Amino acid sequence: MQQEEDQRRELGAFLRSRRGRITPEQVGLPHxxxxxxxxxxxxxxxLLAGISATWYTYLEQGRDIRASDQVLxxxxxxxxxxxxxxxxLFRLAGHAPAVLAEEPEPLAAEVAAVPHLLQPQPxxxxxxxxxxxxxxxAAGELFPNLTAAADRPANLARWTFLEPVARDVVVDWETEARGLVARLRMLAGRHPGNSRYTRLIDELKAGSxxxxxxxxxxxxxVQHGGRKRLRPPGRExxxxxxxxxxxxxQPELTLVIYSEESRSVVG
Incomplete structure (x- = not known):
């Protein structure tokens, strides 16, 4: 299947990228x-992992082989x-299910109401x-133009990379944008071949x-919370x-709540 082939290629690329970051000195090999x-x-x-070099090469090449938990x-x-x-790594090697539907699930009205109940917290x-x-x-004011496009859903990744005002609002833009790329990579790896991720990533690459x-x-x-330095429009x-x-x-859906650090977080 094409999806399985894509996943094996992704696995090989991930392994190559990580292998390139480990120096011989780090693992005790002579210069x-x-x-x-x-x-x-x-x-x-x-050699260091205790596996066959040929077998590992096949894994990086995206061959149709099955790696055990022990080998991984x-x-x-x-x-x-x-x-x-x-x-x-384990997900790319087929040790976890990919369950995200090709089309988004509808949001129940009572769930959609929750952010509005949390006003004035973004x-x-x-x-x-x-x-x-x-x-x-409040969130719409904190992130200007987030919902500006009328022909498609608002998207936080698209806003971060393709909306010019994002670099004014997000003070540490590069750090935050890099983190977003890493989270997208993790999510896309959980759902290899899913067209929703493919379309989004292709669009972001084309525009950024x-x-x-x-x-x-x-x-x-993976990130579930933290701190950001933001510059709300018209404010310091x-x-x-x-x-x-x-x-x-619906575990693929996430409610995110912001508060200025001097105030308590709603939750």
């Missing part, structure tokens, strides 16, 4: 002079993957592809040189805390 490419050679990684764990340890990268609900399904007035440069780095990240920059809650019956 052997100049190398044509950075990072470990395939043979070196296979050994590779993850050798590559020094963090917990999120490890999860991403709040919105997004789905797995960062489509904004419900947004209250940053997205084109950062996507091949294969960073992955301020620190905001935000918290994310997954909906119990």
């Amino acid at each position: 052997t002079g100049r190398r044509r490419t950075p990072g470990l050679r395939r043979e070196e990684l296979a 764990g050994a590779i993850a340890s050798t590559l020094r993957l963090d917990p999120h990268e490890r999860e991403h 709040a919105y609900i997004i789905d797995g592809t960062y489509d904004v399904l419900s947004v209250n007035r 040189t940053h997205m084109r440069d950062w996507w091949p780095e294969y960073d992955v990240q 920059a301020a620190d905001f805390v935000y918290t994310a809650f997954h909906l119990a019956e």
Whole structure:
């Protein structure tokens, strides 16, 4: 199947990107002079992980082979993957289901009402592809033009990369945008071949040189809350805390609530 082939290619690309980040010195291998490419050679990684070099090469090449949990764990340890990268590796290797529907689920009216009940705290609900399904007035004011397009759903990733005002509002834009790319990479890895992610990522690449440069780095990240420095229109920059809650019956949907750091977070 095409989806399985795409997933195997994605797995190979992810492994190559992480192998290129590990130096021989980091894993105790002797320095052997100049190398044509950075990072470990395939043979070196296979030796350290205790697996066949040929078999590991097939894995990077996207061959139709099945890796066990033990083998994946050994590779993850050798590559020094963090917990999120490890999860991403296992998912790409077919050890977790991909369940996101090709078409978004409708948002129940009572769920859509929640951000409005949280006014004046900025709040919105997004789905797995960062489509904004419900947004209250405070969030619309904090993120200008988020819902400006009438011909398609508002999308937080599209706003971040393609809406010029985003760089004025998000003070540490590059840091936040890189984090968003890493979270998109993690989510897309959970749902390989899903057209909703493919369309969004292609659009962001077409419209943003940053997205084109950062996507091949294969960073992955999961985030459920944190702090952002934002500059609301007409105001000085301020620190905001935000918290994310997954909906119990629709875990791909996330309620995000913001509050200025000097105030308590609703939740």
